[in-house]
Amino acid sequence: MLRLSNIHAGYGYSEVLKGINLELNAREIVTLLGANGAGKTTTLLTIAGVVQPQSGKIFWNNAPLIASSPDEVLSHGICLSPEGRHIFPRLTVLENLLIGAYRMPSSHHQTKLDRVYNYFPLLAERKNQLGGTLSGGEQQMLAIARALMSEPKLLLLDEPSLGLAPQIVARIFEIIKAINREGIPILLVEQNAREALRIANRGYVLVTGQIVLSDTAENLLASDEVRRAYLGES
């Protein structure tokens, strides 16, 4: 569905991504692993149209994805839930969700909301509470829920486990898995390699802007290199 072919991208004159090749098929969860500063976020931002590639091509459903801004990319059905959540703290949960459905006609809002509340019953209870007053885990759920409101055909999640307690991380990963079971492919960027590989079909390992490893999730979990570098085992 999504294919990155020899993508070079960066900020100004600095090149962060040095030729990324990556592929994601229908119904898959693919995880992108890597240390801090490896370029994971930059990869997602490039797909989402926030960062323009310096060279290389992105293909979406076998056609080149030509878009100069995130809202154009979103109109192709690719939705990014950004690193650090970026929910709207002074808007209510409901308003946050409605902004997620910004491009949907308002007659669809209720069915969308019902579906999202199904994944996150907690958000239904808190729908009139301000986003900024939610706990970290709830805010992350809101960020994912908001992305779901746009009815994405591909979901890009940037470090959903960032700064959350282990039980909450497990909950969120369960929900990600459940969303994927409904047929939405997910590109999951994580530093929490163990959890990510547990729910992913395949994974890529990124080191300073280049893919050094790509394999099925089981093989990566078993590989010595990954165990040493990302799972904290010797």
Added chain:
Amino acid sequence: MFTRLRNYILGFLGLAFITFPFLWLSLKYNYATGNVATVLNWAHGVKFFSNLTVAFAIVAILMALHYSNKKWNWSHPILLTLRPLAPLVEQPWWTPFLMVVVLSAAFYLDHKSLGLGCMLGIYMILALGLNITIGFTGLLVLGYAAFYAFGAYLFALAQQYIPGLQWWVAFPFIFVLGSALGWVIGLPCLRLRGDYLAIVTLGFAESFKELIGNLNLTGSDIGLSLSARSMVKAIPGLTVLQTTYIIVTVFLFVILFAIRRLYLSPIGRAWVAIREDEVAANSMGIDVVRMKLLAFAISAGIGAVAGMLFILYSSYINPATAAFEQSVIILAMVVLGGLGSIYGVMLGAALLYLIPEFLRDSQLIQDFSPNFSDYRLLIFGAIMVAMMLLRPQGLLGSHRHKHEIKRDT
């Protein structure tokens, strides 16, 4: 069905109850001399009554529409033609009452109060317009008075070249051209944020003021006046001032409804999202550039229409309208009332316009210092500083702050 009918009858009775005192007053008021007559003046009474009947009829229709169908299906072919009226009908139930009370004020206010009422309406429209950029979208625009002056000058100039040009012909063009100017000014500003945007818009306003103050076309520093043919034509039975008041009030209501509706629509949500977090708004599919330009344009268009209303009221315009002081006053109204709060900014406009006006007339103040109004800006400054310290969200802060308070208790 029955509850609908009951609501309708209750609404009508309530309306009659509220408007009765005005009816009674107007019976005793002699328009020609301005005296309150001791005997009933039937001629005036009947005239007033016919006016009131029209008002009644309008309100009755509005209320009937309101109650007959809570959720409007505007796709019905007949209703489709009435679509522009949608914001009027979908207001809270008390809106028709308020409209009647405010509109019928034209009949019982004296000359001076009507003048105050006109200017108050114009300032409320300005505050509502500026609130779109500063309050909803979070774009700090400092030179708003330039758009205000633009509208006034545009009408004053146009009626020189098109003799007998009427305001009701001109206002759509003034709105559109004002919006276009806002769009054009907005374009280079979009790369800027916060203080820089404020400085650029301020610079535009200042150069605009210098321009109209020096061009012969715009009457340089003397300004332009409205020819008699383009002034407001009085509604039969009313004075020109009463008519102007009604025009300003109707504009105020329509703009208020339109803005309320915009605020609750996806466009309004997009503006607020941009104010809160531009990056997130963009990744949620909001075209940030277009939405900012739209806010700029609508805000500027409303400012220009307010300018047209001003010249209809004063029939004269000079470059002082575009002065920095004007922009600051409008900004102060928005900040005092509460950034982003529709009713807040109207309250802010009322306070900051009416209080200095009343103070100016007060004997106490006159004795204390005859040119007290020279200190207006100083007092505004003090109020602003106090507000920032005591109540940074403004008097009626937007409902977001209410949520916070509710949760804490």
